[in-house]
Amino acid sequence: MTLLHWTLPLPAGYRRDDVIAFHGRDGEAVAEQVTATGLRKGILLRGSAVVLDVAFTDDAAVCRAEIDGSASGDLQTPLHGALLSILGLRIDPQPFAQLAAADPLLAPLIRVNPGLRIVQSASPFEALTWAIIGQQINLPFAIALRRTFILQAGRRHGSGLWCYPEARDVARLSVEDLTSRKFSRAKADTVLRLARLVDEGGLSLELPPSGDVAAVSQALLAVKGIGPWTVNYALLRGYGYADCSLHGDVAIRAALQKLLGEDVKPDMARTERWLRQYAPHRTMAAAHLWASLHPKNNPPAVE
Numbered sequence: 001m002t003l004l005h006w007t008l009p010l011p012a013g014y015r016r017d018d019v020i021a022f023h024g025r026d027g028e029a030v031a032e033q034v035t036a037t038g039l040r041k042g043i044l045l046r047g048s049a050v051v052l053d054v055a056f057t058d059d060a061a062v063c064r065a066e067i068d069g070s071a072s073g074d075l076q077t078p079l080h081g082a083l084l085s086i087l088g089l090r091i092d093p094q095p096f097a098q099l100a101a102a103d104p105l106l107a108p109l110i111r112v113n114p115g116l117r118i119v120q121s122a123s124p125f126e127a128l129t130w131a132i133i134g135q136q137i138n139l140p141f142a143i144a145l146r147r148t149f150i151l152q153a154g155r156r157h158g159s160g161l162w163c164y165p166e167a168r169d170v171a172r173l174s175v176e177d178l179t180s181r182k183f184s185r186a187k188a189d190t191v192l193r194l195a196r197l198v199d200e201g202g203l204s205l206e207l208p209p210s211g212d213v214a215a216v217s218q219a220l221l222a223v224k225g226i227g228p229w230t231v232n233y234a235l236l237r238g239y240g241y242a243d244c245s246l247h248g249d250v251a252i253r254a255a256l257q258k259l260l261g262e263d264v265k266p267d268m269a270r271t272e273r274w275l276r277q278y279a280p281h282r283t284m285a286a287a288h289l290w291a292s293l294h295p296k297n298n299p300p301a302v303e
Contacts, residue, residue, distance in 0.1 A: 003065065005064050008060060011092075023039045023041060031154065039054050042154070042164065046166075050075070050163065051161050052065055091284065093117055096285065097110050116288060120238065132190050132191050145183060153165035153173055170195035173195075190224070190225030193225060204219070216239075244282055250265075255290060
C-alpha cells in the first residue's frame with residue numbers, strides 16, 4: 001500500500017457536520033464510512049483503488065490517501081483535488097453572503113445557515129452518474145441504485161471499503177446488468193453511453209486551463225439522455241462551478257414558492273429569471289434555497 005498525506009486548513013465557521021452528513025447518506029456504508037469526527041471514501045483513480053481518510057480537528061482536516069499497491073503516475077494532484085471537492089472547499093460562500101447581505105428574501109436564510117457550503121462528489125464522472133441515477137426518483141431508491149451501481153462496477157479496496165467506479169469500469173457493464181437491478185432502461189442507456197464516450201475518448205470531462213465550463217456543458221448536452229438539469233447539477237457537484245442555475249430543479253422551485261409565500265410553484269422560466277439576479281453566485285443561492293426546506297439541525301444531504 002502507498003500512503004499520501006495532507007493537512008488542509010479549514011476556514012473559520014467550517015461546518016464539518018454538513019460534510020459528514022452528505023457522505024453518510026448510504027446507511028449501509030458501502031463506499032463511504034463516517035464518524036462524528038471524520039470520514040472515509042473509496043474511489044477508483046486511474047485504475048488504482050484509493051480510500052480517502054479524513055480526520056477533522058478544530059481548524060484543519062488531516063487527510064490520508066491509502067492506495068492499494070504501488071501508485072502509478074502522479075496521483076497526488078488529482079487526489080488533492082478530490083479532497084477539496086469532498087470537503088466542500090471549492091466554492092467560498094462569503095462572496096454570495098456579501099452580495100445578499102441586504103436582500104430581504106435571502107439574507108434571513110443566510111443568517112439561519114451561516115457558512116453553508118456545497119459538498120461535492122470526488123470527480124465529475126461521479127457527479128454525472130449520480131445525477132443520472134437519482135433524477136426523478138425518491139432519495140432512498142436513488143441511494144439503493146447508487147449502491148448497486150458501485151457493487152457492480154466498482155472495486156473493493158484492501159480495507160474492505162468499495163470504490164466508486166471510473167468510466168472504464170462502468171463501460172464494461174451491459175444494459176441488462178443494470179436493468180436487472182432495478183435501473184430503468186433509460187437510466188441504464190444514459191449511464192453506459194456516458195461511460196463509453198468518456199472511456200473511448202469521445203468525451204472529455206476535463207476543464208480547460210481557463211476553467212471555462214461552456215465547452216464541457218455543450219459536449220454534455222450533446223449526449224443523448226443528458227439535459228440542462230443534469231449538466232447544471234454536474235457543474236455544481238462535479239466541478240465546483242459557482243454560478244449554476246438550478247431553475248429546473250423541483251426542490252428549488254418548491255423552496256422559491258415557500259420563500260415568496262405563493263400557492264403555486266413558479267415555473268422554470270420565472271425561476272431562471274429570479275435566480276439571475278444572484279449571478280455569478282447562483283450556486284450558493286441554490287444551496288440556501290435547498291437548506292430552507294429542511295430544519296436547521298437536519299441539513300439536506302443530496303439536492
